[in-house]
Amino acid sequence: MSLNSREDLANRRSRAVKTAWLLGLIAAGIFVAFVLSGVLGH
Amino acid sequence: MSIETTHSHDESHDDHHDHAPSGFLDRWLFTTNHKDIGTLYLVFSLLMFFIGGSMAMIIRAELFMPGLQLVEPDFFNQMTTMHALIMVFGAVMPAWVGFANWMIPMMIGAPDMALPRMNNWSFWILPFAFTMLLSTLFMDSGGPAAGWTLYPPLSLQGGQSFAFVVFAVHMMGISSIMGSINVIATILNMRAPGMTLLKMPLFVWTWLITAFLLIAVMPVLAGAVTMLLTDHFFGTSFFNAAGGGDPVMFQHIFWFFGHPEVYIMILPAFGVVSEIIPTFARKPLFGYTAMVYATASIAFLSFIVWAHHMFTVGMPLTGELFFMYATMLIAVPTGVKVFNWVSTMWRGSMTFETPMLFAIGFVVLFTIGGLSGLMLAIAAVDLQYHDTYFVVAHFHYVLVPGAVFALMAGTYYWLPKWTGHMYSEKWGKIHFWVSTISVNILFFPQHYLGLAGMPRRIPDYSTQFADFNMISSIGGFIFGASQLIFVGVIVHCVYKSRKAATAQVWEGARGLEWTLSSPPPYHSFNTPPPINASTVAHADEAH
Numbered sequence: 001m002s003l004n005s006r007e008d009l010a011n012r013r014s015r016a017v018k019t020a021w022l023l024g025l026i027a028a029g030i031f032v033a034f035v036l037s038g039v040l041g042h
Numbered sequence: 043m044s045i046e047t048t049h050s051h052d053e054s055h056d057d058h059h060d061h062a063p064s065g066f067l068d069r070w071l072f073t074t075n076h077k078d079i080g081t082l083y084l085v086f087s088l089l090m091f092f093i094g095g096s097m098a099m100i101i102r103a104e105l106f107m108p109g110l111q112l113v114e115p116d117f118f119n120q121m122t123t124m125h126a127l128i129m130v131f132g133a134v135m136p137a138w139v140g141f142a143n144w145m146i147p148m149m150i151g152a153p154d155m156a157l158p159r160m161n162n163w164s165f166w167i168l169p170f171a172f173t174m175l176l177s178t179l180f181m182d183s184g185g186p187a188a189g190w191t192l193y194p195p196l197s198l199q200g201g202q203s204f205a206f207v208v209f210a211v212h213m214m215g216i217s218s219i220m221g222s223i224n225v226i227a228t229i230l231n232m233r234a235p236g237m238t239l240l241k242m243p244l245f246v247w248t249w250l251i252t253a254f255l256l257i258a259v260m261p262v263l264a265g266a267v268t269m270l271l272t273d274h275f276f277g278t279s280f281f282n283a284a285g286g287g288d289p290v291m292f293q294h295i296f297w298f299f300g301h302p303e304v305y306i307m308i309l310p311a312f313g314v315v316s317e318i319i320p321t322f323a324r325k326p327l328f329g330y331t332a333m334v335y336a337t338a339s340i341a342f343l344s345f346i347v348w349a350h351h352m353f354t355v356g357m358p359l360t361g362e363l364f365f366m367y368a369t370m371l372i373a374v375p376t377g378v379k380v381f382n383w384v385s386t387m388w389r390g391s392m393t394f395e396t397p398m399l400f401a402i403g404f405v406v407l408f409t410i411g412g413l414s415g416l417m418l419a420i421a422a423v424d425l426q427y428h429d430t431y432f433v434v435a436h437f438h439y440v441l442v443p444g445a446v447f448a449l450m451a452g453t454y455y456w457l458p459k460w461t462g463h464m465y466s467e468k469w470g471k472i473h474f475w476v477s478t479i480s481v482n483i484l485f486f487p488q489h490y491l492g493l494a495g496m497p498r499r500i501p502d503y504s505t506q507f508a509d510f511n512m513i514s515s516i517g518g519f520i521f522g523a524s525q526l527i528f529v530g531v532i533v534h535c536v537y538k539s540r541k542a543a544t545a546q547v548w549e550g551a552r553g554l555e556w557t558l559s560s561p562p563p564y565h566s567f568n569t570p571p572p573i574n575a576s577t578v579a580h581a582d583e584a585h
C-alpha cells in the first residue's frame with residue numbers, strides 16, 4: 001500500500017477514530033467512577 | 043474530511059492550489075481546517091483575555107484604596123470568581139489549543155488534525171459556554187461568587203444562576219476533552235513517516251502530555267460540579283454535612299483536577315519556550331531527551347500533590363508530610379528544565395528579538411513563581427500563607443509572566459509564519475518592556491501583602507496594607523493598558539505590515555513549519571515531507 005494513497009489515508013483515519021473512541025470512553029469512565037464514588041461513599 | 047480534500051499529486055510546494063472557501067460562514071462557521079480553527083481559538087482567547095482583564099481592572103480599582111468605593115462586596119466576589127474562570131478556561135486554555143491546532147500538524151508533517159469535524163465542534167462549543175457563563179452576571183442571583191474553586195457550602199448559597207455556571211463548565215470540559223482527543227489521535231496517527239516520537243518538537247511533546255492530563259482530569263471536574271448541581275437543586279448531600287456528606291471531599295476532588303490543571307496551563311508554555319530559545323541562541327536545545335522525561339515526570343507528579351492546596355483542612359500528619367515532599371519533588375524536573383534552557387543559551391550567539399525577550403522573561407519570572415511555590419509547599423508555614431495574597435502572588439507569577447508570557451512569545455515567534463508579514467519589532471519590544479516592568483509592580487508587592495497577613499478575595503482591607511495595594515493597582519493599570527500595544531502590533535502585522543516574511547523567518551529556526559512558505563498554503567503537507575537532519579527541529583539525532 002503506497003504512502004498517502006487513498007487506502008493509506010483511510011487506514012490512518014480509522015486508526016485515529018479508534019484512538020478517539022478509546023480516549024472518549026476513558027474520559028466517560030473517569031466521570032462515572034468519580035460520581036459513583038460520591039454516590040456509594042455514603 | 044481531508045480524505046476528500048487530499049489529491050494524490052504533489053502540491054506541498056504549491057501555494058495556490060487550493061484556497062479557503064470564499065463565503066464568510068463557509069470559511070469560519072463550517073471550517074474543518076486546522077489553521078482556520080487555530081485562528082478562531084486564538085481570536086476567541088484574545089477576546090476573553092480582555093473580558094477577564096477588565097474584571098481584573100475592576101478588582102484592582104476597588105483595592106486601590108482601603109474602604110469600599112466602587113462596587114458592592116458581592117459584585118466584587120463575582121468579579122474575582124469570573125476573572126479566574128474566564129482567564130483559566132476561556133483565555134489560557136483555548137489559546138494553547140489554538141497554538142496546537144496551528145502548529146502540531148505543521149510540526150509533524152500532517153495535512154490536518156486527525157478529526158477535523160470534531161475539531162470544528164470543539165471550538166464552536168466555547169462561545170456558547172462563555173456567553174452562558176457571562177450571562178449569569180445579568181441574572182437576578184448574579185454570577186458565581188464563591189471563587190473559581192467553587193467550594194461548598196459557599197458555592198451552594200447562590201441562586202438559580204448556578205445551574206448555568208455548571209452547564210457552562212460541562213461544555214468547556216467537553217470542548218477540552220474533544221480537543222485533547224484530537225491532539226492525541228493526531229500525534230499518534232498522523233506523523234509523517236520518519237518523524238519518530240523522539241524527533242518531535244518539544245511543543246508537540248508537551249502538548250501530547252498535556253492532552254493526557256486533560257483527559258484524565260476534566261471528567262473529574264465534571265463529576266465535581268455535577269454533584270454540586272444535584273446538591274443545590276435536587277436535594278442530594280454529597281458535600282452537605284447535615285445530610286451526611288463531606289464538604290472537604292469536594293476539595294479533594296476539585297484539587298485532584300485543579301493541580302494537574304495548573305500544569306495543563308504551563309506545560310505547553312514549556313514547549314514554546316523550548317522552541318524559541320534554541321532559535322535565538324542558534325544552538326540546539328540542550329538535553330532534548332531530558333526535557334521530554336522532565337515533562338512526563340512533572341505530569342506524573344502533578345497527580346499526587348493535590349492536597350498541598352488543603353494543608354489547613356486538618357489532615358493527618360502523615361498526609362501533610364506526604365503531600366509536602368511530593369510537591370517539593372516537582373521542583374526537581376522543573377529545575378532540570380530551567381537548567382537546560384540556561385545551558386542552551388550558554389555560549390550561544392544570542393539575539394534578542396521580541397519572542398526571545400518574552401522567552402527569557404518567562405524563564406526568570408516563572409522561576410520566581412516556582413520558588414514561592416516551594417515556600418508554600420512547606421506545610422508548616424503554609425498554615426500562615428494559605429488564603430493570603432502570598433498565594434495570589436505565587437500563582438500570578440507562574441501564570442502571567444509564566445503562561446501568558448509564553449503565549450506572547452509564541453505569538454511573536456509564529457505570527458510572521460501565520461500571516462506572511464513581519465510585525466513591528468520596535469513596538470514588540472516596547473510591549474515587552476512595559477509588560478515586564480508593570481507585571482512586577484503589579485505582583486511583587488503582593489508577596490509582602492500576603493506575608494503581612496492580607497487575605498485573598500476581599501474587597502476591603504485594613505489600612506496597614508494601603509501602600510502596597512496602591513502600588514500593585516498602579517502596576518495593574520499599566521499592565522492592562524500595555525496589552526493594547528499587543529493588539530496594535532497584531533492588527534498592524536495582519537492588515538498593514540508590508541514587510542514580507544521569508545519561509546524560515548528567523549535565521550536560527552529549525553523544524554518542518556519553517557520549510558513551508560509564510561503564510562503556509564491553506565492545505566499543507568498533503569504529501570508527507572522528508573524527515574532528515576535539516577527538517578527535524580531539535581532532536582539530538584539531528585545535530
Ligand code: HEM
Nearest residue numbers: 304308350351373412415416418419427428429433437440
Ligand atoms: C515548583 C512548582 C510549584 C509548587 C511547589 C507550587 C506549590 C503551590 C502550593 C503549595 C499552593 C497552595 C498554596 C495555598 O493555597 O496555601 C499553590 C497554589 C497555586 N499554584 Fe502553585 N506551585 C508550583 C507551580 C505552579 C504552577 C506552574 C502553576 C500554574 C501555572 C501554579 C498555579 C497555582 C495556582 C493557580 C494556585 C492557587 C490556587 C487557588 O487556591 O486558587 N503553581 N502552589
Ligand SMILES: [Cu+2]
Nearest residue numbers: 301348350351
Ligand atoms: Cu497545586
